[in-house]
Amino acid sequence: LQYVIVPYGVERIEQEAFSRCTALKAVFLPESLSYIGKEAFDYCNSLKEIELPDSISEIDDSALYDTGITEINLPENLQYLGNNALPKKLNYETENGIQYYGNWAVGCDTDKDTKSLTVREGTVGIASGAFSLSYGGDINIPSTVEYIGNNSFKSAYSNIQNVNVSEDNKYFCSSDGILYSKDMSQLICYPAGKDETSFDIPETVSEISAYAFYENKYLTSVNFPDSVRYIDDYAFSYCKGFTELSLPSGLLEIGKNAFANCSGFESQYKLDIPDSVTKIGENAFASSNMYITRYTENNSNIEMVDDWIVAGDDFFKSHEINFAVRGIADGAYKEKEITDLVLPDEVEYIGESAFQDCRILENINLPQNIVSIDDKAFMGCENVDIISIPDSVSHIGKSAFEYCYETVKTSDGIDYVDSWAVGADKTMKSLSVREGTRGIAESSFYGCTELETVQFPEGLCFINDEAFELCIGIKHTVLPESLLAIDKGAFAYCITLDEITIPENVLYTDFASFFGCEKLNKITFMNPETIMYPSALTIDENAVIYGYRNSFAQKYATLFKREFVALDGNSEEVTGDANGDGNIDIADVVAISAYVANPEKNTLSEQSIINSDVQNVGDGLTANDALAIQQYLANIITSLPV
CATH class of the missing domain: 3.80.10.10 (Ribonuclease Inhibitor)
Known part of the structure; x- marks a missing residue:
């Protein structure tokens, strides 16, 4: 090659x-x-x-x-650079102990006498592992840095004491030498060299980033606020001083190796996993003295942390779990040589790769309370025959049943597991999802570039993540009235999709669900209460949003400066209505003032400009129009236009 x-x-x-x-x-x-x-x-x-x-x-x-x-060019859109990601033969530049390539900091020297390293102004990114050879002291970050790798400050010598950020930085901040996102919702780095024995995480924090507390040897405890939702991979790994741990009540996910090798806990330390948790990563608590051994009826031993299975056993090929289990952690039974497994009714979550490559597994039941089956959950289980997916399931991850030859059945170019579509023939131009299908699993039709039309049956409830991403030939499709949810990236980069209606029963459209649909000129929301993920990336910037006045759709359009057309009345009738909500209020004054100050950044639709031109009609929008509306609201004048 x-x-x-x-x-x-x-x-x-x-x-x-x-x-x-x-x-x-x-x-x-x-x-x-x-x-x-x-x-x-x-x-x-x-x-x-x-x-x-x-x-x-x-x-x-x-x-x-x-x-x-x-020699290499760095892409303009580059946001993450891994450890040693770039070629070793590049001509790197070193300045004041820090190694650079272009406007990225990628490494540092190993001088034991260095007490402080300052990233130069103009640097936009810090690569993962950039300070892995730092002997300690302070790291100073300038105002220009926008991107930081997920283990940039994981030092081999564990002596970095403070990460300080310029107050002028728009993306990050620091408090007491601890690195956060600017809004302090994300705790990025608690330096391994900080010598306090306890720490109270601020109540603003919702996510503990990967490697955030990695290898801090001084902490014995951390106090979590209930605001924390995510603890990412390796976040507290090798914090060997920990002797106690209480997880927050609203926690949703615990990443892989998150608390691995925290060996300071007493043997069989009892940790309570909050009921809010939906995912526990592989080896999240490995070598941390937290495993509790439970035994099945035939004495197969299972390692548990609270009511989650974290490691299964294959000494016996067949066993029945006869005690309460709420979830099966990622990789819990991966590559185990079991043939039969009976799960208890309480199981709600089957984690990523939970049963991957259990090649001799033949029989397993899916209890009626299961909500989610994660990526690669049964991948490579060649002999298992899963007949029924419970109606409680709302999510099936990517490749969850790949290479499950006995389980997956193909009909008219679409692969099914019971009532879920899980894959498709990528050469097909037209597909019809069969009657009785409840869900489209993650990435099922991903990259079906030849696909032009797809028909959905009534009764379909869920379209999971990236289900139709990069189906570049689909121009339009009709979603069924039964649909409840459209997940992340479901129709992302469907670049020829020009029109779609979101049915009344849809509860939410998730992040990037219609991102990159550059020809989408009309997206209609039939339910005023349908929630749209609050990001400019949820719906392509070119799309015109149709919906009802004061709906979530209108709020989204206003927040992200998209053109909005009301289904329940003509905004042409409301002179002075700059934001298209059908009312005349101070929000219209703000919208006009912002437009006049910077029309390129603070855009208004053509109709909104017509509505807002109330002073000397025809001369375009000026500050006088905003003033006239203020006078109208204060009853100084009684009618518009003036």
Whole structure:
């Protein structure tokens, strides 16, 4: 393999995709590409040059490290740079102990006498592992930094004491040497060298980032506010001083290895997992003295943390779990040689790779309370035959049943597991989802670039994450009235989709559900209460949003400056209504003033501009129009236009 052309439409090059292709000389990457995975081109020694498109936002660990590349362009959209992600033969620049490539800080020196390292002004990103060789002291971050890797301050010597951020930085802040996002909703780094024995996490924090407290040897306890929802991978790993732990009541997810090797807890320490938790990552509590051993009727031992199975046993091939279990953690039974397993009725969550590659598994029941079956949950279970998916299930993850030859049934180009569609023939131009289907699993139709039409049956309730992402041929489709939820990225990058109606029963449309649908000129929300994820990326910027006055759809359109058309009346009738809500109030004054100050940033629709031109009609919007509406609201004048 000497030459590779990656076709347009490919978004990701996964881990080790071209690793050790030692003869590879040239590779051409498309503008659709956003991610290059770990070691993707590592050990491609004959690869001397590569052009990275500006669409790339992430380059993961060692992606290009051991190649022959001596010069490279950094994409304009780059937001994450992994540890040793760039080629080792690049001409790096070192200034005041910090190594740079372009406007990214990528490494530092190992001088034991260095007490402080200051990232230079103009730097926009700090790569993961950038300060892994720092001996300690303070790290100072300038106002220009926008992106920081998830383990940038994980030092091999565990002596960094403070991370300080310029007060002028718009993206990050620090308090007492602890690094946060600007709004302090995310705790990014509690330096390993801080020597306090306890710490109260601020009530603003909802997420503890990956590696945030990694290897802090001084802390014996951390107090969580109930605001914390996510504890990411390795967040508290190797905090060996911990002797007590109480998790917050609103916690949703615990990442892989989050509390691994916290060996200071007493043997069989009893940790309560809040009922709010829906996911526990692989090895989240490994080597932390928290496992409680429970036994099935045939004496198979199962390792538990509270009411979650974290590690199964395959000494006996068949066993029945006869005690309450709420969830099965990621990877709990991965590659175990079991043939039969009976799960208790209480199980609600089956984690990522929970039963992956259990190749001799033949029989397993899915209890009637299960809510979610995560990515790769049964992947590679070649002999298992799962006949029924309970109606309680609302989410099936990516590749959950891949290579389950006995379970997956194909009909008219679509793969099914009971009442869920889980995959499709990517060459089909037209597909009809069969009657009785309740859900479309994550990524089921992802990248079906030939698909032009798809028909949905009544009774369909769920369209999961990325279900139709990159189905670039779909121009329009009709969603069934029974639909309840549209998950993350469900129709992202359907670049020819021009019109869609969100039925009345839909409860929410999640993040990026219609992002990148650049030709979407009409999206109609039939229910005023349908929630739209509050991000500019949820719906493409070109879309015109149709909905009812004072609905969530209108609030979204106003917040993110999208054109809105009311279904319950013509905004042409409301002179002075700048924001299209059908009313004349101070919000219209604010909208006009913002537009006059910066019309490119604070846009108004054509109709809103017509509505707002109330002083000397025809001369365009000015500050006098805002003043006239203020006078109208104060009853100084009695009618509009003036």
